[in-house]
Amino acid sequence: MDKKVAFYTLGCKLNFSETSTIARNFENEGFQRVDFSESADIYVINTCSVTENADKRFKTIVKQAQSANPDAFIAAVGCYAQLKPEELADVTGVDLVLGATEKFKITDYLNDLTKNDFGEIHSCEIEEADFYVGxxxxxxxxxxxxKVQDGCDYKCTYCTIPLARGISRSDKLENVLQNASEISEQGIKEIVLTGVNIGDYGKGEFGNKKHEHTFLDLVKALDYVEGIERLRISSIEPNLLKNETIEFVAQSKTFVPHFHIPLQSGSNEILKAMRRRYLKELYVNRVEAIKKSMPHACIGVDVIVGFPGETDEHFLETYHFLNELDISYLHVFTYSERDNTLAAEMGEVVPKSIRNKRSKMLRGLSSKKRRAFYESQVGTRRTVLFEGENKLGYIHGFTENYVKVKYPWDPDLINELKTVDLKSIDEDGLMRVEFVETLVH
Incomplete structure (x- = not known):
C-alpha cells in the first residue's frame, strides 16, 4: 500500500510554491498525499522565520501531526529549519530537519521511517545555497x-532571509515560461509571480552574478504565454520597480493593475537605520507613476512598526505619510528581534506595548484605506475570477485590481472570469456585484 504524506506550510507565497513542488516529488516516488488533519506516515512542515509567531506555531503543528498519528515520521524544512536547525530538532516528535539546499531532496533522506530519539539534521552552510530550484x-x-527567483543580496538590518535562503539567484527564463505553460495546461487562470526579491530577477540566472535578463524581460515574455488570463506581481521593492515596468503593465493584456510594494517606514531616518535602498521620496514617485498610468490600480504596502529607535515622532511621520498616500491597504508587521541581525543589537528598544499600540493604529488606517479604495470602485465595470469555496452561502472572487467581491453561491462560477458591475459595499466590507451578460474568455 502507498505510504501517505501530508504537508503544512507556514509563511509566504514562495513557501507555498515550494511545498507544492516537494509534494509532487513525493507523488512521483509513489506516495499518496493526504490532508494534514488525516493520519499519514510522514508529515512535512515547511517553516518560516519572518515573525515570532511562526516560531511558536511550529510546536503546535507538530502536536497536531502527533495527535493524527503518534507513530508518524515528522520532517521540518524551510527558513526556520536553515536558521535554527538545532531548535527544531529538539522539539519532541521531530525526526528530520533539512536546510535550504536539502529540502528539495527530502525523499533521498527517507530510506528508514523509524522514529528517531533525536531529530537528525542535514543543513548546509548558507553559502552553499547557490543553485536554483524552480x-x-x-x-x-x-x-x-x-517562483521565479530565490535568495537576497540586500542587507536590511532586521532581516534573516539572506541567512535562511542565501544569495540572489534566478530561474532561467525558458524554465519560467515552461512552468507557466504547465500551469496554463492545468486550466488555471491566474499566476502570481513570487520570489524573495523578484525585482532582482535575472541575477544568477546562469550561475553568474550579472543579469542575463531583467525583470522587465521576464514580464514581457510571460505576457505571451498562451492560456493564462491573469498575471500578478506579488511584491516588488520600490527601487526595483522601474517606470518601464509600470508602463508595460498599464498596457499589458494579462498583467493586472495590482502592486504590492514594501515601504517599511515613512521616516527617512528609520529607512536608513534599516538599510533600505531608497528614501520615502522615491516611494511617492513610484505610487504617483502607477496612479498616473493606472488610476484604478490597487497598491498594497508593507510596514514595520516598533523598529529600534522609532520614536513617537518617527511613527507619526509614517502614519501621516501613509494617510496622505494614494494606496489601497497595508500589511502591518510588528518588529520582532531576530538573532544574528544588526537591528537586534541596536539600542533604544521600543517597548512591546508601544509596538502593539502602533500596530493597531496602522491596522485601523489600513481598514480606512481599503474602504476608501473600494468606494472609489463602486460604479465601475471589472472582471472577477471566482474561487472555489462556499463561504456561508456565498462565492468570493477578486477583480483584476484586487477588490474582493461576493455573490450567492453558484458552483458553475468556480474558476470562471465574469464581467461585472461593482454595485455596493456589503456590511462585511466586500463588494456586491451585478453580472454583465458577456463571459470573458
Missing part, C-alpha cells in the same frame, strides 16, 4: 504561485 503551486484551482 517551483510552483497548483493547490488552489484558480490561482498558482510561480
Amino acid at each position: 517551483s510552483y503551486s497548483i493547490g488552489d484551482r484558480t490561482r498558482a504561485f510561480l
Whole structure:
C-alpha cells in the first residue's frame, strides 16, 4: 500500500510554491498525499522565520501531526529549519530537519521511517545555497504561485532571509515560461509571480552574478504565454520597480493593475537605520507613476512598526505619510528581534506595548484605506475570477485590481472570469456585484 504524506506550510507565497513542488516529488516516488488533519506516515512542515509567531506555531503543528498519528515520521524544512536547525530538532516528535539546499531532496533522506530519539539534521552552510530550484503551486484551482527567483543580496538590518535562503539567484527564463505553460495546461487562470526579491530577477540566472535578463524581460515574455488570463506581481521593492515596468503593465493584456510594494517606514531616518535602498521620496514617485498610468490600480504596502529607535515622532511621520498616500491597504508587521541581525543589537528598544499600540493604529488606517479604495470602485465595470469555496452561502472572487467581491453561491462560477458591475459595499466590507451578460474568455 502507498505510504501517505501530508504537508503544512507556514509563511509566504514562495513557501507555498515550494511545498507544492516537494509534494509532487513525493507523488512521483509513489506516495499518496493526504490532508494534514488525516493520519499519514510522514508529515512535512515547511517553516518560516519572518515573525515570532511562526516560531511558536511550529510546536503546535507538530502536536497536531502527533495527535493524527503518534507513530508518524515528522520532517521540518524551510527558513526556520536553515536558521535554527538545532531548535527544531529538539522539539519532541521531530525526526528530520533539512536546510535550504536539502529540502528539495527530502525523499533521498527517507530510506528508514523509524522514529528517531533525536531529530537528525542535514543543513548546509548558507553559502552553499547557490543553485536554483524552480517551483510552483497548483493547490488552489484558480490561482498558482510561480517562483521565479530565490535568495537576497540586500542587507536590511532586521532581516534573516539572506541567512535562511542565501544569495540572489534566478530561474532561467525558458524554465519560467515552461512552468507557466504547465500551469496554463492545468486550466488555471491566474499566476502570481513570487520570489524573495523578484525585482532582482535575472541575477544568477546562469550561475553568474550579472543579469542575463531583467525583470522587465521576464514580464514581457510571460505576457505571451498562451492560456493564462491573469498575471500578478506579488511584491516588488520600490527601487526595483522601474517606470518601464509600470508602463508595460498599464498596457499589458494579462498583467493586472495590482502592486504590492514594501515601504517599511515613512521616516527617512528609520529607512536608513534599516538599510533600505531608497528614501520615502522615491516611494511617492513610484505610487504617483502607477496612479498616473493606472488610476484604478490597487497598491498594497508593507510596514514595520516598533523598529529600534522609532520614536513617537518617527511613527507619526509614517502614519501621516501613509494617510496622505494614494494606496489601497497595508500589511502591518510588528518588529520582532531576530538573532544574528544588526537591528537586534541596536539600542533604544521600543517597548512591546508601544509596538502593539502602533500596530493597531496602522491596522485601523489600513481598514480606512481599503474602504476608501473600494468606494472609489463602486460604479465601475471589472472582471472577477471566482474561487472555489462556499463561504456561508456565498462565492468570493477578486477583480483584476484586487477588490474582493461576493455573490450567492453558484458552483458553475468556480474558476470562471465574469464581467461585472461593482454595485455596493456589503456590511462585511466586500463588494456586491451585478453580472454583465458577456463571459470573458
